[in-house]
Amino acid sequence: MPEILASVGQGFGVALQPLNLLACFIGVFIGTLVGVLPGIGPISAMSLLLPVTLSGTPEAGIIMMAGIYYGSMYGGSTTSILVNIPGEAASVVTCLDGHQMARQGRAGPALGMAALSSFIAGTLAIIALMFVAPALSRVAIAFGPAEYFSLMVLGLTLLAFLTQGAILKSLIMATAGGVIGLIGLDSITAQPRLTFDRLELFDGIGLVPLVMGLFGVAEVLTNIERRLSRDVIAARIGSLLPTRDDWRASAAPIGRGTVLGFLLGILPGGGAVIASFAAYALERRFSRDPGRFGRGAIEGVAAPEAANNAAAGGAFIPLMTLGIPPNVVMALLLGAFVVHGLQPGPLMMTQNAGLFWGIVASMYVGNVMLLVLNLPLIGMWVQLLRLPYNLLFPLILLFSIVGVYASQNNVFDIYVMIGFGLFGYLCRKFGYEPAPMVLGFVLGPMLENNLRKALILSQGELSGFLTRPISAACLLLAAALLVSATLPTLRRKRDAIALEEGG
Amino acid sequence: MRINAQAVAAAFWLSLAAFLIVAGRDLGIGSASEPGSGFLVFWGGVLIALFAAGMAVESVRGAPESLASLWKGARADRVLIVSAALAAYAVSLTTLGFLLATPPLMLVLLRVVDPVPWRQAVPIALGATLVVWWVLARLLAIQLPAGPLG
Numbered sequence: 314m315p316e317i318l319a320s321v322g323q324g325f326g327v328a329l330q331p332l333n334l335l336a337c338f339i340g341v342f343i344g345t346l347v348g349v350l351p352g353i354g355p356i357s358a359m360s361l362l363l364p365v366t367l368s369g370t371p372e373a374g375i376i377m378m379a380g381i382y383y384g385s386m387y388g389g390s391t392t393s394i395l396v397n398i399p400g401e402a403a404s405v406v407t408c409l410d411g412h413q414m415a416r417q418g419r420a421g422p423a424l425g426m427a428a429l430s431s432f433i434a435g436t437l438a439i440i441a442l443m444f445v446a447p448a449l450s451r452v453a454i455a456f457g458p459a460e461y462f463s464l465m466v467l468g469l470t471l472l473a474f475l476t477q478g479a480i481l482k483s484l485i486m487a488t489a490g491g492v493i494g495l496i497g498l499d500s501i502t503a504q505p506r507l508t509f510d511r512l513e514l515f516d517g518i519g520l521v522p523l524v525m526g527l528f529g530v531a532e533v534l535t536n537i538e539r540r541l542s543r544d545v546i547a548a549r550i551g552s553l554l555p556t557r558d559d560w561r562a563s564a565a566p567i568g569r570g571t572v573l574g575f576l577l578g579i580l581p582g583g584g585a586v587i588a589s590f591a592a593y594a595l596e597r598r599f600s601r602d603p604g605r606f607g608r609g610a611i612e613g614v615a616a617p618e619a620a621n622n623a624a625a626g627g628a629f630i631p632l633m634t635l636g637i638p639p640n641v642v643m644a645l646l647l648g649a650f651v652v653h654g655l656q657p658g659p660l661m662m663t664q665n666a667g668l669f670w671g672i673v674a675s676m677y678v679g680n681v682m683l684l685v686l687n688l689p690l691i692g693m694w695v696q697l698l699r700l701p702y703n704l705l706f707p708l709i710l711l712f713s714i715v716g717v718y719a720s721q722n723n724v725f726d727i728y729v730m731i732g733f734g735l736f737g738y739l740c741r742k743f744g745y746e747p748a749p750m751v752l753g754f755v756l757g758p759m760l761e762n763n764l765r766k767a768l769i770l771s772q773g774e775l776s777g778f779l780t781r782p783i784s785a786a787c788l789l790l791a792a793a794l795l796v797s798a799t800l801p802t803l804r805r806k807r808d809a810i811a812l813e814e815g816g
Numbered sequence: 817m818r819i820n821a822q823a824v825a826a827a828f829w830l831s832l833a834a835f836l837i838v839a840g841r842d843l844g845i846g847s848a849s850e851p852g853s854g855f856l857v858f859w860g861g862v863l864i865a866l867f868a869a870g871m872a873v874e875s876v877r878g879a880p881e882s883l884a885s886l887w888k889g890a891r892a893d894r895v896l897i898v899s900a901a902l903a904a905y906a907v908s909l910t911t912l913g914f915l916l917a918t919p920p921l922m923l924v925l926l927r928v929v930d931p932v933p934w935r936q937a938v939p940i941a942l943g944a945t946l947v948v949w950w951v952l953a954r955l956l957a958i959q960l961p962a963g964p965l966g
Binding site: 364365368479481482484485488489491492495499501502504506507530533534537538539702703704706707708710711712714715718719722724727728731734735738742743745757760761764765768769772773774775 | 821822825829832836839843844847848849850851852853854855856857860861863864867868870871874886887889890891892894895898899902903905906909910918921922925926929930931932936940944945948952956958959960961
């Protein structure tokens with residue numbers, strides 16, 4: 314305990330440096346902004362700003378990127394409540410009761426509860442992160458290539474299992490993403506693979522053009538096909554503070570949402586979207602009067618908002634302790650670590666203690682900033698929501714092009730982005746979710762590296778993966794998930810909770 | 817003729833799988849104790865082929881969606897215009913440079929899809945180009961294609 318407190322103190326020393334405070338503020342501000350604006354989410358914003366982080370210190374860059382992520386979780390609720398369009402995917406469920414509350418003249422308490430439950434859950438998740446991360450990193454030191462390989466297989470399977478639509482489609486996307494990740498020089502033999510003799514492909518496909526294409530451009534192409542109707546609540550918002558009755562109704566849902574969200578955030582393949590839906594479903598089950606849900610129940614705002622913020626905190630654990638990103642947003646954060654020459658993993662807490670604890674401490678600071686930003690600035694966000702999409706999408710495309718170009722100073726990346734944009738658009742049309750492809754893309758080279766190392770070490774014995782307990786447990790769990798997806802009863806349950814990740 | 821949408825998708829994935837299997841074999845699969853460069857490319861292709869075969873079987877069961885129904889009521893022409901404009905922009909960026917290539921792209925996006933009045937479109941196109949150029953080129957010192965103005 315005293316060790317952790319000393320580390321937290323060291324973290325605050327880093328987080329409170331003026332440059333890092335500014336980075337944190339910029340991150341949470343941009344995060345709230347992209348959370349508020351429908352059609353652009355944290356994934357696009359983080360990809361766009363990844364090159365910008367290169368110009369500063371690693372601490373400032375990563376603190377800013379992290380701020381965008383948890384900031385967007387806050388901002389998304391504003392759009393859900395006032396416009397009935399989720400600002401980002403994790404706020405889909407907040408629309409159900411939040412917008413109903415707004416229509417009943419209770420937009421203020423809905424917005425206030427969304428911000429306050431997010432703050433409470435976000436803070437509790439950071440405290441849990443402080444205790445769980447060091448413990449897990451001690452265990453992770455014993456992980457070998459077989460464990461890493463099996464854990465990544467489990468992560469990809471879990472993501473495919475939880476993603477909306479047919480599991481076969483998700484598995485195809487994850488596998489295709491893995492193969493795309495192998496394009497370029499083989500890390501062991503330096504042999505060019507799938508490069509078609511194009512020099513630009515020798516370094517592989519960049520994460521930024523791939524993500525900007527699959528999420529940013531594809532989202533725009535999907536949106537411009539149909540007119541987005543917006544019904545912004547015009548009435549004055551009034552007091553943002555929830556009443557005593559609101560707090561009484563919401564206290565337990567916030568607690569349950571926080572615990573559930575945090576646990577789902579840690580799981581590879583889990584994340585804020587799944588957490589918010591699961592928390593909503595849980596509250597309906599716990600409620601004495603489930604019929605109130607969907608008609609303006611404040612628990613329907615408090616629980617999912619708490620869950621998605623707690624999940625955002627929990628998601629840092631597998632990245633920081635194992636070096637494995639559990640979702641697309643964390644994959645981008647991994648990219649930010651890598652561009653600064655850092656490798657997250659079990660040794661990070663000892664080799665880069667200042668950075669690790671600085672990020673954790675910046676989340677406390679960021680949560681306070683978000684509370685300050687979200688309550689008084691609601692009016693400004695409402696004005697922003699009135700910005701028509703035909704003005705917004707050309708700017709989103711321009712920023713995407715510029716962000717992609719700036720990441721490598723290479724026009725070829727713009728072609729890659731456009732190609733993946735069209736591919737992503739077609740994927741949406743045909744019911745394929747892009748998230749498994751991105752996670753497959755990031756994990757593909759790591760998975761290959763660990764698989765080849767494990768096979769070489771075991772002299773080609775596949776049983777090596779099953780004789781090591783952690784590896785065997787991960788593979789068995791992955792197999793169980795795949796089998797369960799084919800059973801009709803479980804398939805129906807899965808379809809009920811399956812959700813799109815990212816946005 | 818009614819074309820089964822999911823069968824089209826399955827055919828695409830099967831073609832990709834075939835390509836990967838051949839490419840993986842050419843790169844060298846190696847052995848289990850010494851996996852080669854094409855090891856995962858090959859097995860990735862095999863996995864995609866298996867999943868796609870499953871998709872193909874599923875696509876003929878039940879009531880398959882037609883290809884045309886995916887675009888029912890959608891303005892696909894807008895998607896084509898925007899994609900073409902982006903591709904033309906990427907091609908012209910190196911020769912024209914950022915400052916000359918960007919305003920026409922912005923004007924196309926602002927005017928063609930869901931027209932913004934000229935009096936708004938022109939200042940937005942020029943203003944956005946200049947602001948982005950100033951932030952990137954001057955503030956962040958990122959080198960943008962200069963074209964004839966360089």
